[in-house]
Amino acid sequence: xxxxxxxxxxxxxxxxxxxxxxxxxxxxxxxxxALLQRADAFTAVDKLTKPAWCGITGVGALLxxxxxxxxxxxxxxxxxxxxxxxxxxLVDVRPKVVEVQQGGRW
Amino acid sequence: xxxxLAPAAGTLRLxxxxxxxxxxxxxxxxxxxxxxxxxxxSCGVAEIDPDLADTAAFCEAYGSPPEASANCVVVAGSRSGxxxxxxxxxxxxxxxxxxxxxxxxxxxxxxxxxxxxxAVELTGMAYGGITPFGLPASWPLLVDxxxxxxxxxxxxxxxxxxxxVVPGAVLGRLPGAEATEALGR
Numbered sequence: 001x002x003x004x005x006x007x008x009x010x011x012x013x014x015x016x017x018x019x020x021x022x023x024x025x026x027x028x029x030x031x032x033x034a035l036l037q038r039a040d041a042f043t044a045v046d047k048l049t050k051p052a053w054c055g056i057t058g059v060g061a062l063l064x065x066x067x068x069x070x071x072x073x074x075x076x077x078x079x080x081x082x083x084x085x086x087x088x089x090l091v092d093v094r095p096k097v098v099e100v101q102q103g104g105r106w
Numbered sequence: 107x108x109x110x111l112a113p114a115a116g117t118l119r120l121x122x123x124x125x126x127x128x129x130x131x132x133x134x135x136x137x138x139x140x141x142x143x144x145x146x147x148s149c150g151v152a153e154i155d156p157d158l159a160d161t162a163a164f165c166e167a168y169g170s171p172p173e174a175s176a177n178c179v180v181v182a183g184s185r186s187g188x189x190x191x192x193x194x195x196x197x198x199x200x201x202x203x204x205x206x207x208x209x210x211x212x213x214x215x216x217x218x219x220x221x222x223x224x225a226v227e228l229t230g231m232a233y234g235g236i237t238p239f240g241l242p243a244s245w246p247l248l249v250d251x252x253x254x255x256x257x258x259x260x261x262x263x264x265x266x267x268x269x270x271v272v273p274g275a276v277l278g279r280l281p282g283a284e285a286t287e288a289l290g291r
Contacts, residue, residue, distance in 0.1 A: 040179065041219065043201030043291055100204060100218040102182075 020067070020079060027061035027086045034058075034089065037097050045096040053089060060086045108150035111271045114258035116170035120150030120271055129153060131264020133230045133240030137280065145279055149272040156266035159234045161198045164260070164269065172198045176259040176277070178238050179204075180225040183214030190214055191228065193247040195238050195261070195277060200250070200290030207289050211248060230264070237262035237270060238277050247282045250289040254278045 034057045039050040047053065060082035067079040108120050127135040129151045138146050158167045165172045175198035182191050190212045194202045202208060209217035226233055229241060238247055238261060253259060256274035263270045278285055 038219075040177075040201040040204075044204035044217075044219070046205050049201075099216075102218050102221050 016076075019083070020064070023079070023083045023086070024061075024064045026090065027057065027064040027082065030086045030089045030094070031057040031061045033094060038101065041097045041100050042093075044100045045093075047093050047096065053093060056085050057089050060089075107148045108271075110148070110273070111150050111258040114170055114174035114256075114260050114271050115150070115152070116165075116168040118152035118154070118168055118170070118269070118271070120152050122147065123149040123151040123270060123272075126151050126268075129263060129265070129268040130270075131231050131235065131237075131240070134237055134264035134270075135240075137240035140281075141276070141279065145276050149270060149276060151263060151268055151270050153268050159262075159266035159269075165198070170260055174256065174259055176238075176253045176256075176261050176274075177202075178236050178262060180220040180229070180236065180241075181208045181212070181217050182220040182224070183209065183212045183217040185212075185214045191220060191242070191245050193238055193241045193245055193282075194250075194289060195248065195253050196250045196290030197252050197256070197259075200252070202250075202289060203291050207286060208248060211246060211284075211286075231262070232265050235262040235265045237264055238280055238283075239270065240264065241282070243281055245282060246284055247277075247280055248286040248289055249277050249283055251285055251287050252290060254285055 034053045042050045042053060063078050063082035108122055111120060123138055124146055158164050161175050161177060165175060176195050177198050178193055178195050179202055180191060181194055181204055182189060192208060192212055194208055196202045204217050222233055225236060229236055241247060254274050258271055259274050261270050277283060
């Protein structure tokens with residue numbers, strides 16, 4: 001009985017939709033965060049430069065936003081790539097850049 | 107002698123720094139006065155708009171090439187509860203390699219930029235005006251080799267309302283100065 005509810009039939013669709021919706025604010029946050037850091041913090045922790053990370057997260061956020069056709073439209077691969085790049089920034093780069101500035105802003 | 111500084115000065119009108127202690131923060135004026143006379147006499151100072159003290163804005167407004175500006179950052183680390191600091195001077199076109207070069211010199215596990223309020227308090231200089239001249243005597247002062255080789259570099263004066271322009275080699279003669287290869291990347 002339950003299995004005939006459409007939600008389950010389209011589970012993959014709803015799941016990817018959910019990921020996509022969560023990814024958009026993450027991408028925008030990563031881009032804005034990168035913009036606000038001092039440039040030499042990136043070099044200080046052996047990462048790509050500030051312009052490079054602003055570019056990566058900026059393009060990532062843009063790809064996430066413009067894939068308005070939904071997560072399984074033709075841009076599907078692109079937004080998944082963008083999400084990966086954004087996650088690398090948030091998980092690896094952001095904590096180190098914040099730490100080297102001791103949370104303080106110059 | 108300050109005529110030699112023209113390539114870095116852009117449109118600034120330089121005065122001999124020794125004649126204008128009013129344009130220098132107190133520890134900076136003291137450090138300048140403590141230098142051998144011929145070195146101190148080779149340093150120039152110019153008044154600027156304090157809103158244009160940050161390097162990018164300064165270079166743009168006064169036509170001074172960015173490769174003739176040197177930034178001074180204060181790096182902090184701690185070892186067994188003791189806080190250690192160092193001044194680091196690199197050309198404005200490069201960034202200090204805090205994580206390897208400075209960290210190793212300070213012999214600390216983690217090095218980071220000193221928080222602005224701490225740096226301001228310990229140096230007695232203004233935010234945006236921190237300069238290698240007159241840093242606390244106990245700090246090592248790491249100066250990138252490219253800075254030392256420069257004929258003239260713009261550095262802070264301890265206040266936002268002026269800039270010092272000095273021969274790069276003078277920075278290597280400051281107390282605690284250590285020529286450091288590959289500090290800037």
